Amino acid sequence: MTRSTRPTCRPDHPASRGAMQPGFEAFPPPERWDDWTELDAKAWPRREERHYTLVPTTCFNCESACGLLAYVDTESGDVRKFEGNPVHPGSRGRNCAKGPATKNQTDDPERILYPLRRTGARGAGGWERCTWDEALDDLAGRIRAALVRGEPNKVMYHVGRPGEDGFTERVLAAWGVDGHNSHTNICSAGGRAGYAFWMGYDRPSPDYANARVILLISAHLESGHYFNPHAQRIIEAKRRGARVIVLDPRLSNTATHADHWLPVWPGSEPALLLAIARYLIVEDRFDREFVRRWVNWREYLAAELPGEPATFERFVEELKRLYERYTPEYAEAETGIPAATIVTVAEEVARAGSALAAHNWRASSAGVLGGWLTARCLFFLNVLTGSVGTPGGTSPNAWDKWVPRPPYLPPHPAQWNELTWPREYPLAFFEMSFLLPHFLLEGRGSLDVYFTRVYNPVWTNPDGLTWIEALRREDLVGRHAALTPVWSETAWYADYVLPVGLGGERHDLHSYETHAGTWIGFRQPVTRVAAERAGRQVTDTRQTNPGEVWEENEFWIELSWRIDPDGSLGIRRWFEAPDRPGQKMTVDDYYGWIFEHSVPGLPEAAAAEGLTPLAYMRKYGSFEIESGVYGRHDEPVDTTAPGVTVDPASGFVFGPPPSTPPDNIVPVPALPRDASGRVRLGVVVEDEARRGFPTPSGRLEFYSTTLRDWGWPELAIPTWVPNQVSRERMDGPDVFALVPTFRLPVLIHTRSGNAKWLNEIAHANPVWIHPVDAARIGVRSGDLVRVETDTGHLVNRAWVTEGIRPGVVASSHHMGRWRLAEDAGTDRWSSARVELTEREPGHWQMRRLEGVTPFASRDPDSSRIWWRDAGVHQNLVFPVHPDPISGAHAWHQRVRVRPAGPGDREGDIVVDTNVSRRIYREWLALARPAPGPGGLRRPEWLLRPLRPTPAAYRLTDTDGGETPAATTETDREASQTDGHDRPER
């Protein structure tokens, strides 16, 4: 690691400083951002000057958090456009299509500008404008009542993409509720579990730019996390000669750039990866030194081969025996990839050495039962090639992420929430969020206040009609407040629709593992910053945002004050200004404190420019803390420091807990302390103390004692299990494996529905089908097909393509937005108007009344909408498929595809939620519930957002659902000093 020596503005765009064409710059120089004059493109060739102040912010579309630079017109106060922020270390001035389209979202004539309150029955579509005060008072009153009653878990916050680090978890912790819920289980849970059982950290951070071989599962050049930052670096490496291997049953824009496109049967990826692993092992092409030092092979031998010599050579022998069966021919039979190709690819991987950058995002890890094994087997290749934490290799995400410590760290919640962390899923990553409506409907609990925050579970989650069945029940969900910039299918079933800001209308702070370094990015309300630059005093972001659009930071602070107006509940104190006790914290207080105290190098960089740290961040919008971060696990630990001891039995190094929490509170697993309360600092490797990995063994866990001890001994080492779409389950001429999860480069779930430029490009999700399959079932491109799942069917068009594996069909998850009203409910740029009827309990039918149609608005473009297709919603016809270990929803479906019948119309959706309930119970039965060893609900070391107190982890016989365990002062103290034990997002 090197600390950045020049923490001032670094124009990092490849065309900057005349690099592309002498005399030309990519961006206005930062020293002129305050007052920038540019010629008006519209008036051209007349030379009309426009004056702007350029304010950096962060894109709020996908999770990449790329930098943006807003051009705020100093005369009109309007945002003219969003370009990239050249100073941003992740995106380096560049963006994908969604960055510039932030302008569409900001200007959308249909956006919700004022808080709305439901009138009439929930979901009936009656709305009236209300004030923020009314909404705040109502919600605060209900939350306070729940807290005072001792039912903190009746409050739940359900987030889609957080787009920020730590702010909201801090709020929930301050309230003392274990009420964090996320979308993780329909997205990254499988991938996380696969990585976490290896190294404790639950995500990879590939160092693409320096890789020799890049191995990708799914489509990282068009989607995936950190799409634009990663695509830049993948292409950089490719330009320098790196080889790219892509596993994907579908030809993506990534696959088309691959040296090897391996269109594996969906869900069979582990078989192929294990065949590569076998090649490395059997051919002795693996990094013996790395494996010997860093893999927990001794534990494997001790447990599985007791009495045999505990030598590495014996382990290698055993490895060869264990993986002998994963021959190329075996993998060919499972994956459909020719054995010879597998050998070729394995040889490429072998040649990569320690520069193998690999990533798995979604794909089968979010697709099938046991999908987490895809990530587990993929990282096995990193381990075997010794490419863990190396230049060009793959690091743990937490090394490349900086979450600065906020002014106060409230204590851990003192009770466990069984609605999000049910005992059936003790190893889940994380909350079993997509099962929430099932839990509510079968009587496991109820909610007093339910926040959905930039989240659209009715549409985005599987089995959305069950969500509607639960959300419309006021006895199960007392108040539903949707914090959202736009209408969504879920907001329709809310009691309050509370408009929150887009990328240029809010404060957030975040940091992502885009490359081997750490940085923070600062999202800002750009018109507020522009007003402040012009000398206006702004005390509330609503003063400068459109309408009464607010930001969540101020909303949560205000709400918390109203929950505890006199401070008697002990909540208010977490929302008081650090230097003005008793006064309400402002966003400047919060971020100013963080930038002064928790970001190394920032105060110095700011001082060098004569700025405060906050002013520096307002000017530049991002800061690079470290670059060239590698090999953290191998850093030595000083065993001679006071209080540091080595436990001879385990080899662990323990030391006194730090007196202050670290500056970086990025979530890492919580490691057990020793008997005298000292924290684990490292592990002895080859007689030297090293930091190691945050796993039970301190090493990389080829052999997971956690899986073994929590009921899954057969899956303790990397392996593969068949799943719901395995090839042998395809038992009819019209039976297919459906891959319903792929993203398109220009859209982002339901968030981009009001970006007209993006929807103009992409607005249909036809069913991809191979020509041989299409001929067999008798459809041609453009024909209507009926796709039947276990719970219902949908009618969509076929797209016949050579870009899909025969036997597999695929359809992008983006499209199929729908609305129940003429002019509200969902963005009209992207939605069809439908009729939704429940003919008898659980028997639902959706019929399209009208596709996307032009409409009159203050944007003349709304009358120029030329497309009619809105695509067809798939998720409604998917039952829930919770993986019993990772808790991930297994998205892939075994479907029948046939030509549409005479009564079928495009966009038809038919679902029987009675069947979805049955399938839910079938998958639930696969689980192996807690308690695990020690009577715990969950292994304590595993990551968990908003980690409760240790006491809450214990499952007692008397546990019903809620455990209002008392908080001890010790817990509070511990939580405040243990910075490593922060909530994960």
Next chain:
Amino acid sequence: MEGRSAVANFAWVIDQTSCIGCHACTTACKAEHDVPLGVNRTWVKYVETGTFPATRRQIAVLRCNHCAEPPCVEVCPTRAMVQRPDGIVDFDTDRCIGCKACLQACPYDAIYIDPAEHVAEKCNFCAHRVDQGLLPACVVVCPTESLLFGDLDDPASRVSRIVSSRPTTVRRPEQGTRPKAFYLGASDATLDPLVPVHETAYMWAERRTGGAKDHTAELAGWASSVGEVERAAAAATSSRALPVLIPGASGGPRPEPRPAGQRMPKARVAYDVFHPRPWGWKVALYLWTKGIGAGAFAIAFLAAALGLASVPRELNLVAAFVSLAGVGITTVLLVWDLKRPERFWTILVRPQLRSWLAIGAFVLVGYSGLLGLWFLGTWVGLDAGLLGLLGWPTVVLAALSALYTAFLLGQCEARDLWQNQVTGIVLLAQAAILGATAVLAAGAVLGAPDDVVAIARAALLAGAVVNIAALVLGEALAEHPTTNARAAAHLLVRGPYRGGFWLGGVVLAGLLPLVVGTLVPASSAVLAAAGLAAAAGLLWYELGFIAAGQAVPIS
């Protein structure tokens, strides 16, 4: 700067070896220029090639090429399209009259009519930024540095280094425009619009019909370079000299040969944007009314002036009136077809004299002026000698009126069908047929002398013979010089427009008057009827000719 010429020569390099098809350039451009829905200054095209599993998606970013010899500048009648000394082909929307000639001239589909301003717009290299020392918006946004902008004449620029050291291609070099968008690693499947098929829809978007991409199933694969599609597909998988390792190609089982019903076209368009046909029925009708306007007067005048017949004054007046009406309606149609008709007059005060649209406007104005004088002179009984003196330049302008459109169509570089030299002959033959018909019809009503009928019949027959010969030999049987022309001629002669070509152009406007004129002892009424049928056939033909020229994809 050493080695740098005083004036720059700006160009694009578009690197398709690294372009990931993310469409960031598309939206960055929309943001920078506030481009409305439905039109694009830059867009991304995807074409799928190959057979599973050796399938590839070819990607290309398409936009204005800033040609060294820009046909849009040459055809623009009002100097709205201009080529700057630094090579930027820029435009001035204040000057544009919306004639759409530039859309027909651009072989790259780069120009569109802005739906708000109703003027022609396109990529202008972000001239407003370039003049300020900033790179174009699309270059700045591109995540993978695949869009390069720079001065070709500056050896220090990245574009000149690439163009001089690596093999690049350009779109449609046969058009002779010397395009300055140089593609690195692009596939013919994307750059040659005649290679792939557009199916009913794209992979994530609707395909609008009624434009230039409706008939690709008939035309795809016409390009001589089909074989290159697969070579490019293979090359795109690896930019280095390493063996191409495509699954299935290296020892694995190859897919079985498939029955015909399951076979896919060699290249399929997976994503593209819509391009309309800029000219419609008004332009076809304009060609027709212009033929009447040129022919009626010319036949009446020439019959008398050459001493072949004595034309009664009434017939002269009627012929001149019909011509005036024809030219008048022609002018109305022309102005009506403009997107900014209120700016029509600027052609005359600010003409761009290389544009045949501007020249044609002067011809039409001059012709109608002289014709009006001739009409008035005839009306007031001006001296025959003087009328003759006035008539000769008028008839020259009449011929030019008929003919100039051939030169205008010749400037429509995008429409190779229209550049056929036979077009001028067809236009003259049509003027003869239409003029003769007018004279015959007038004669039938007014009772024309036999010698006048004979001359008109001769003109009708001559027109018919020339028309048949021109259509059959010049279009149907001719070797067309480019694939675009071959494709358009195919659509016209054997494709969806064949009715207008054969029944309208050849039978009604050729064989019918020929048979009636030679075999039937024809009265002027019968001949007039045959002429009217021929006129109807001609209009049918023109509609097909104008549509077919624009029905071949050029992007």
